[in-house]
Amino acid sequence: MRICLSLVVLLAAVGMARAGMKTEEIEYKDGDVVLQGYLAYDDAQSGKRPGVLIVHEWTGHNKYVRHRAEQLAQLGYVAFALDMYGKGVLAKNGDEAAKLAAPFKKDRALIRRRANAGLDILRKNEHVDTTHLAAMGYCFGGTTVLELARGGADLFGVVSFHGDLETPKPEDAKNIKGKVLALHGADDPFVKPEVVAKFEEEMRNGKVDWELVKYGGAVHSFTNPDAGNDNSKGAAYNAEADARSWQAMKDFFGEIFPKKK
Numbered sequence: 001m002r003i004c005l006s007l008v009v010l011l012a013a014v015g016m017a018r019a020g021m022k023t024e025e026i027e028y029k030d031g032d033v034v035l036q037g038y039l040a041y042d043d044a045q046s047g048k049r050p051g052v053l054i055v056h057e058w059t060g061h062n063k064y065v066r067h068r069a070e071q072l073a074q075l076g077y078v079a080f081a082l083d084m085y086g087k088g089v090l091a092k093n094g095d096e097a098a099k100l101a102a103p104f105k106k107d108r109a110l111i112r113r114r115a116n117a118g119l120d121i122l123r124k125n126e127h128v129d130t131t132h133l134a135a136m137g138y139c140f141g142g143t144t145v146l147e148l149a150r151g152g153a154d155l156f157g158v159v160s161f162h163g164d165l166e167t168p169k170p171e172d173a174k175n176i177k178g179k180v181l182a183l184h185g186a187d188d189p190f191v192k193p194e195v196v197a198k199f200e201e202e203m204r205n206g207k208v209d210w211e212l213v214k215y216g217g218a219v220h221s222f223t224n225p226d227a228g229n230d231n232s233k234g235a236a237y238n239a240e241a242d243a244r245s246w247q248a249m250k251d252f253f254g255e256i257f258p259k260k261k
Contacts, residue, residue, distance in 0.1 A: 020044025021073060023066075026080075027087065030117040035083040037118055038066045040073035041127050050156075050257045051128035053119050053148075054081040055141030057224070058101040060090040064224060065138070075250065078128045082118025084111075084144065101140050108168060112151035115144050119153060132156055132257050134178070136249065139163055139221060142182075149176045157181065157256040159249050161223050164191055165199035173206025180210040181252045183245040185218035189234045213248055215241035 022043040027036050038061070041049075052072050056065040061083040072079035083089075084104065091097035104111040115135070123130050134157045135145040142163015149158045150167060152175035159181045180203065184196065196212070203210040218241035220234055221227035227237045 021070065023070065023073075026121055028117065028121050030114050033114075034087045035085075035114075035117065036061070036087040037083050037121060038069055038081040039079070039121075039125065040066075040069040040081075041078040041125075042073050042076065045076060048127060048129040049076055049078055050132040050134065050253070051078045051080065051122045051125065051130070052253070053115075053122050053133070053135040053145070054079055055084065055115065055118075055135065055137030055144040056081065057138045057221070058091070058097040058140035060085050060097075060100065062090060064226065065141075068138075075253075077253070078122070078125055080118060080122040080125070082115065082121070084114050084118075084140075104140075104144070108147050108150075111144055111147045112153075115148040116151070116153065119148070134158065134253060134256065137161065137163060138223060146180070146182075149178065149180065151175060152177065157252060159183065159252060161245055161249075162188060162191075162218075162220050164195070166191075166195045167202070170198065170202035170205070173202045173208055176206060176208045178209075179252070179256055180208055181248065182210070182212045183248060184212060184214050185220060185222045185238070185241065186214040186216045187218060187231065188220045190220045211252075213245070215244060217241070 020043045022041055024039045026039055054069055065081040069079040069081040085100050091100055133155050135155055136159035137145040138161045142160030145158040146160055150172040155178045157179040161183050162185050218238040219231050219236050222238040222241040225237045227235045229236050
């Protein structure tokens with residue numbers, strides 16, 4: 001009987017958590033490229049609230065990044081998961097993902113412009129406090145939000161989850177207006193220690209308010225369950241690092257955004 005009662009209470013709590021959840025697919029453009037993002041917010045809340053831009057992994061805009069948007073909405077933010085590649089464009093495997101991401105890695109002006117197109121959509125939402133914006137991203141998305149900040153975007157902060165920290169223009173760190181939080185797998189074979197060291201130097205030289213957290217035993221893609229659990233492949237899920245990094249993000253947003261009254 002206690003088990004049944006507990007289940008009822010749990011289901012009721014879940015229902016209440018999602019009762020005010022509003023989601024919307026939003027079509028927009030960057031030049032001639034048609035994009036489709038995903039907006040999430042809690043309609044049960046009143047007044048404007050901070051907006052958080054989310055950038056997907058190199059596979060493209062998928063269910064994973066939409067789930068993260070909904071999680072952020074439950075925390076009280078307006079979240080917009082942008083689209084970097086184009087409406088409906090998703091990689092089926094690593095080779096396809098590498099081809100989709102390659103033009104952006106070669107052209108940092110493109111990556112910044114495409115990310116700013118998504119940021120503009122977030123700014124236009126009536127529920128967003130446009131004076132308090134942040135951006136976060138996973139892998140390719142982590143790289144993207146760092147480039148967005150290096151481009152001088154008006155953000156209070158950016159969070160990179162297992163992103164590539166390298167940039168061809170480290171001098172652009174001087175343009176960063178907000179704080180930077182980089183959440184990194186200590187054993188990530190794709191982001192070499194020398195790249196991490198250069199990132200630290202870049203942040204110092206740019207006089208950025210930054211923090212780098214390394215998770216022991218974690219490799220690339222440590223927040224994504226779909227990455228599997230075999231560290232020898234270089235990308236794998238790590239439940240502890242996932243939970244700790246999410247908490248670190250929440251603490252970071254709690255620091256940069258105004259406290260609720």
